[in-house]
Amino acid sequence: MGTTGAITDASLRAFVGYDMKRAFNALQADLSRTLTPFGLRMMTFSALSLVVENPGLRPSQLATVLTIERANLVVIVDELEQRGLLTRTPSTTDRRAHALHVTDQGQSLFAKANRAVAEHDARMIAGVAQHLQPQLKDALRQIENSAKQDVV
Amino acid sequence: MGTTGAITDASLRAFVGYDMKRAFNALQADLSRTLTPFGLRMMTFSALSLVVENPGLRPSQLATVLTIERANLVVIVDELEQRGLLTRTPSTTDRRAHALHVTDQGQSLFAKANRAVAEHDARMIAGVAQHLQPQLKDALRQIENSAKQDVV
Numbered sequence: 001m002g003t004t005g006a007i008t009d010a011s012l013r014a015f016v017g018y019d020m021k022r023a024f025n026a027l028q029a030d031l032s033r034t035l036t037p038f039g040l041r042m043m044t045f046s047a048l049s050l051v052v053e054n055p056g057l058r059p060s061q062l063a064t065v066l067t068i069e070r071a072n073l074v075v076i077v078d079e080l081e082q083r084g085l086l087t088r089t090p091s092t093t094d095r096r097a098h099a100l101h102v103t104d105q106g107q108s109l110f111a112k113a114n115r116a117v118a119e120h121d122a123r124m125i126a127g128v129a130q131h132l133q134p135q136l137k138d139a140l141r142q143i144e145n146s147a148k149q150d151v152v
Numbered sequence: 153m154g155t156t157g158a159i160t161d162a163s164l165r166a167f168v169g170y171d172m173k174r175a176f177n178a179l180q181a182d183l184s185r186t187l188t189p190f191g192l193r194m195m196t197f198s199a200l201s202l203v204v205e206n207p208g209l210r211p212s213q214l215a216t217v218l219t220i221e222r223a224n225l226v227v228i229v230d231e232l233e234q235r236g237l238l239t240r241t242p243s244t245t246d247r248r249a250h251a252l253h254v255t256d257q258g259q260s261l262f263a264k265a266n267r268a269v270a271e272h273d274a275r276m277i278a279g280v281a282q283h284l285q286p287q288l289k290d291a292l293r294q295i296e297n298s299a300k301q302d303v304v
Contacts, residue, residue, distance in 0.1 A: 014270070015269065016277050021180075026299030053161070117169075118166070140174070142280050
């Protein structure tokens with residue numbers, strides 16, 4: 001790359017959306033490195049976490065919480081099932097539906113991965129003053145809700 | 153979707169990374185709707201903004217600032233050039249390199265799109281208390297830097 005003086009992005013930096021994109025990209029790369037030793041990706045980790053927390057969850061519900069297309073969800077569930085981390089069995093309340101449960105192996109891998117993700121997350125936020133950390137999380141949820149309301 | 157009680161994501165919500173992903177996804181969908189009338193996407197808008205701010209920018213520099221692969225950058229520049237929004241000419245300082253400049257049409261479209269994006273951005277952050285808005289931006293930059301330092 002040649003140098004023709006410093007490149008500036010002041011116009012884009014005026015937007016919180018640009019700051020968020022850059023922060024999220026950097027964080028996502030770090031999370032990806034954190035999950036690699038467990039053979040997990042952001043989406044397979046999130047799916048595992050939700051099934052641990054909500055035993056018997058249906059694939060359609062998982063897709064809704066993760067806000068992903070049903071087709072993409074199938075790929076994620078197949079992967080976790082083939083690795084023996086979760087099971088898909090007919091639902092006891094609706095025989096047309098499936099219920100997802102983690103296996104002992106899934107529970108054990110999740111516990112380890114979750115600790116590593118907690119350490120990664122603490123590292124990401126470490127530079128933010130402690131008293132501002134809850135406010136940052138509140139602000140992000142507020143933005144999520146503002147953007148969603150906007151669709152209506 | 154069947155109901156088997158409320159689905160919770162408390163375990164993931166403990167992480168600032170999850171809050172950020174959800175906020176960014178929602179914001180990105182709103183930004184996409186904002187840019188559609190101008191025939192722009194997040195990446196083509198960002199590229200246009202950077203060329204307006206840094207006339208003569210080289211494609212390799214643009215790829216670096218946008219943190220995208222050179223191959224993806226080519227697609228973006230091709231699209232903007234074909235629409236007559238920017239030009240790619242041999243650099244005056246290095247004949248092997250190219251310099252990017254916006255056309256009058258590009259400048260005019262950018263001005264309109266930038267106003268729309270500013271309105272979208274203000275809408276996204278409107279629910280965050282005014283005195284916390286600069287702190288939110290600082291926190292996001294701090295996270296971006298923490299994640300980058302982590303690579304070393």
